Each structure stands twice: as structure tokens, then as C-alpha cells.
Amino acid sequence: MSRLRPSCSGATLDELLRVARLELDPERLPGLGPVVDQIYGLVDQLDAADLGDVPPATAFDARWE
């Protein structure tokens, strides 16, 4: 996971929004891109963790009562 993500602006941002089925007014896009980059950058710091076979901290309880 060493490659950096592309900056989320222009065509990249347009395509991500299209895949997410989220239509936004064009004037929102310049403000959105940098925040997407910030959150991606934050989450990418998790690459530093050696997760091995660690399961997610979620569980499902199959009992009915």
C-alpha cells in the first residue's frame, strides 16, 4: 500500500461522485476535494499497522432473543 492516492479534484472527483451516485452542484466541488484528500490522508496512516489476521471490531449475534 505504498502508492499515494491521486488528489481528488477534477475528473477524479467527478468519477468518484458518479460511482457513489451523488450529484452535487459544481460550485461544491472545489471545497469538497481538499476535505476528501484530508480524510484519505488520515485513513492511509493505517497502512503503518501490521494487521495480519486481525479481525474487525464488529460482530453479529445470531440469537433471536
Added chain:
Amino acid sequence: MGEKVNAVEPYELSLHEAAEQIREKKLSPVELTESVLGRIKAVDERVGAFVTVMQDQAVRAARTAEKEIADGAYRGPLHGVCIAVKDLLDTAGVLTTSSSRTRADHVPDTDAAVVEHLEAAGAVIIGKTHTHEFAYGVITPTTRNPWNLDHIPGGSSGGSGAAVAARMCQGAIGSDTGGSVRIPSAVCGTVGLKPTYGRVSRRGTTSLSWSLDHLGPLTNSVHDAALMMDAIAGYDRADPATRDVPVPRHTEQLTAGVENLVFGVPRNYFFDQLDPEVESAVRAAIEQLAGLGAELREVEIPYPDLYMPAEFGILVPEASAYHQEALRKVGDLYEDDVRVLLEVGELMLATDYIKAQRMRTLIQQGWRDMFDGLDAVLAPTLPAVAARVGELAFTWPDGEEEPVINSYVRTSAPGNLTGLPALSVPCGFSAGGMPIGLQIIGRPFAEPTVLRVGAAYEAATDWSDRRPAGLS
């Protein structure tokens, strides 16, 4: 640094003081409720803590409580005292907006589980308090800090913190996903408890992040928080996060002191970047607890760089999942700071979200190992006092700037990710007169222990007795 005042009006009483007077029939619930409503009328125009004041319902509930008590049917310490509830929690027949224009007319049919529990205990629900919109922020822009109206009350449960600090209720309910009970508690100078994940049902509460949401009390004393926990804690099949763990009497250990308890003091993370005044107050509080007989041990907080990535990696996509339909239908009605984060969450990969959930597992294991031999960990609740209204970032002594939201969530997120109980108690004031909080983090479901520690510290100091001076 505030005023020490002997209570003269009923609204000034703490929860346990009011409860004692009601039990002894020296104070009637109607008298208390009318006094509290008068206080709200006198000061809330300036503070802005309430979305809705439930005047008629509150007076009716107080009359019912008064009659029940007169008839010998006293229900316990919450009977007839005034409790405010964050506007994320459903209240049957009462506007529940989440402080959002998207829910300006939303009136639920049923009560949230916590509201049911409070009413069953005889509490008078006095009103609904403001939140940062949908609990997604730490500012609560509708509301001001009673200690200085030029400062924020924190958030997202800013209305609850401000209402308690300004004595507009005897206690309040908040929610905490990234610190939203502890942040307003610390900056408004109240006690605030984020219980263990799964200790209090979130049924009927609008979610910010299912994995991280907790509900807990904000009060003017540790004793009061314990009394509220006695009423609201417990298993609920309708909230899959709750655990069927026996509920203790939260008041039982409050006078047990801290002798021979062992506290971890972080040598990293919590003290890495903070206001020197906050550090000084928190370290003095820790030394005070040592002076009361506790043993201190330095501890290394595991994974210090990965709390914020894990917190936001879980919270952001979960919030967007909850709001997915509304964002498309009424997106223009969200405030811009919330809307942009909801849009970002739409663009995150499922693998990134699951990676954050896996990191949470590692963090939990790291804290379990760190807690070996410890009863609690002591830390600053926040690295700074209340920001001024409009202040966007704090500047640390080394010149580094950090956004207010990052600063406040940084020291709060470990409690949300680990799910451990975390109590904030007042431990001093800045030179500018703004409150500072000490955070006491305990083992899973060890709420009685963190309350015991907080009560010992509170009894040894007078910080919790001080009140904002500028509102009278």
C-alpha cells in the same frame, strides 16, 4: 475563577441536593420545576442551550411526582428533579430536531430508551438541548459557554453542558462518539461520564456512528452522575451493542477513596501537545490523587499515531451511511461543515472502513495489555480550554497549529475506540477563568471505579462548587 455560592434558590441545587430535599418533603417537585423554568427564562436567551423547553409537560410531570411522593410512592433520587435531554434523543410528541433544519418539524411517536428510564425513575424532563448538527462537530454554534459567552460550550452535547453549568437543570443527557459528552463537560466545568460501550441503550437516539456512539450523563457532581447512571444503565435487546452485564449500584463506592488504587499516567500521546495551563492543572490533580494514597505508574499509550485515523475511518463512512438518503433529498438543508463530511464519507472505500475496524481491535488489545495492574488511567480530558467563538485552531507552545476539532477529538477518541468508561471532572481554571477537565479512564464496565476516583478528587477540591459568575 467563578463564585462559590451557597444555594439559595431551588434551581441552584445539585441533583443529589434537590433529591434529598424532595425526599424529606422540604422541597416540592413543582417548586423545583418552576424555579428551573424561571432560570431558563432568565438566562437561556444569552446561553442558547435549549432547542425546546417542555414547560407544560414538565409542570404536569412535576405535579404527578408531587402527588406520588405525597401519597408515599417515592421512586428514588431522580423523582421530581429536572433533567434535560440532548435533541438527538426521541421524545414522544415533542419536537426532536438534532439541531438540524433537515428535521425542523420532526416529532417522534415514542421515547428513546434513556428517556423511558428517566421517566420511570420519576424525572421531570425539562427540555431538549442543542447539539452540533447531528452530533457531527465539537462547536455547537447555537450555544455559548456560561463561563464566558465569547467562548464555545464544546460539543456536540454543548447544550447539555451549558444547561448544567448554568443551572438550568439538575442533570442532562449527552451522546459521545468522539468526545461529545466529555468535551462540553470539560469546557463548561461539569462532570461528564462516557460509560462503557454497550452499558447504556441507544434505542431511539439518532446515530452518528453505530460503532462509536455512547450515551451518558452531564452533571454538577460525581454523585449526581452516579445517580443518573443507576437509572439509565442496562441491557436492551433493541440495541445490539448493549451487553447483558449486571448493573452495579453506581453510588456504592463513592466514598471508598483511592488508597491502594493504581493509576497509569501516560508518558506519551495525551501530554504531547497541550496548553501549559491545562498540563499544569492536570498534573496537579494527578499528584493530589497520589497524595490521597493512590500509586502512580508511567504508561506508554499504544499506537499513538493511529487513534485519529481509526476514529475518522469508522465515523465518517458510518455517518454517511446513516444520512445517505437525506443527503440526496435535502442536502441543501445541512450546515456546510456537516454536509461536506457526509459527502466525503460517500467516497470512502469499504476496505478502508474495515481496516479502521481491524485497527480498533489492535487498539483494544493494546489497552488491555497496558491496563495490566492498573485501576485507571489519568489524563487531560482535552488539551485546551474552550475555544473563543470563531477560533478555528489552537497554537501549541512549539508553534504548531491544530484545528479545534482535531485537538478536542485527539484526547477523546481513545475512549470511543476502546469503549472504556471515561469520566471528566473539573480540575482547575485557566488564567482567563475557563474550566479544565481531568479524564479518568477505567476498565470495561468499571463505571463505579471511575466514579469513585472522581468522587475522591472532587471531595478533596472545590472546583465543582464554583459557578459561572456572569449570568446572574
